[in-house]
């Protein structure tokens with residue numbers, strides 16, 4: 001985890017009001033019409049003219065700043081100078097950003113398992129004991145370690161009844177206070193949500209200096225590993241489309257349908273876990289935040305992962321659901337190119353993957369960015385064009401020009417429908 005210094009180590013960003021003239025240079029101004037026209041006519045592709053190209057370049061300025069940060073790491077406020085923290089409190093149109101102020105009651109956390117009227121376990125209602133988790137994870141055996149995140153280590157475990165679990169064990173270090181907050185954040189968020197495409201929360205345990213989150217075990221690794229072909233298998237294009245739709249559904253649910261809208265704040269490929277059928281489940285709610293119900297945004301410290309961060313949020317500290325939409329745009333590009341959002345070892349023009357891919361797209365050369373592991377077909381070509389058209393909207397500099405997550409899901413459904421119609425296996429043509 002590294003701290004955000006407002007976009008990769010520069011001076012503290014100056015919070016802007018909506019009317020700030022600086023905004024007029026933004027991509028959003030140039031693409032307001034383009035974005036929403038294209039929402040209706042996805043897939044036109046082709047060259048888009050230099051004015052448009054110049055306009056959207058500005059959108060990736062902070063992407064380049066993010067690229068200058070050391071490797072691709074999570075950004076958190078742990079390193080935020082206090083001066084910047086105080087700058088992050090804005091008054092106009094914002095609501096208080098603290099989960100603690102908005103949070104729901106914590107009661108129930110330590111109760112034995114509760115079931116709802118249909119007999120299903122209420123998320124997070126199982127009471128665990130430390131010996132039970134120690135036994136399940138063979139006392140946190142290194143052999144059962146399945147992941148290492150910025151805030152802790154993840155272990156696989158098995159309960160007495162055979163249920164497989166993943167146990168996130170918080171790091172014990174000098175940032176204990178911060179980490180405690182992150183963990184509490186995660187459990188509070190996880191308690192409110194239940195969706196097929198979100199990792200299911202079983203329970204939480206805080207005991208003897210240990211902070212543990214117990215969630216469902218998702219057996220097939222994370223999306224980044226699949227894009228890197230770590231298991232030797234190439235992730236097919238159709239599965240990539242399915243995954244993008246699963247993620248869009250999960251985030252739409254968070255933004256729209258959960259009791260209180262939730263902003264995930266860390267949508268990225270290593271937080272997308274896959275089942276054996278390659279269904280996606282979004283994980284890691286450590287940075288999640290309850291969305292404002294009475295204001296357009298929450299003013300908050302910048303958190304997220306370099307390369308995925310909404311440039312407007314980086315600049316203004318103002319967060320709303322559309323920051324997740326930006327990260328989702330980066331994820332769409334990642335799915336098509338197979339590349340990480342920031343590739344420090346590539347030539348400068350290719351270092352910020354989304355910028356490079358969008359430039360190729362507006363030049364009419366989108367297909368040149370296709371993951372070299374995939375073979376281009378007519379169906380893939382068309383789907384790449386349409387997906388990039390959507391990605392470009394998601395990556396708009398200003399939030400108001402980005403589509404809603406629900407709109408993203410609708411567009412992706414239609415892209416998948418066209419893809420399936422065109423993608424006739426060669427064998428059936430003979």
Ligand SMILES: Nc1ncnc2c1ncn2[C@@H]1O[C@H](COP(=O)(O)OP(=O)(O)OP(=O)(O)O)[C@@H](O)[C@H]1O
Nearest residue numbers: 074147148149150151154166216217218222270284
């Ligand atoms: N429920 C789970 N089932 C299976 N594997 C998991 C589960 N949760 C996490 N993992 C694995 O552990 C890795 C680390 O997860 P974690 O959420 O702690 O960190 P991260 O998102 O990679 O990093 P950061 O916390 O810095 O954002 C994941 O990428 C995944 O491979």
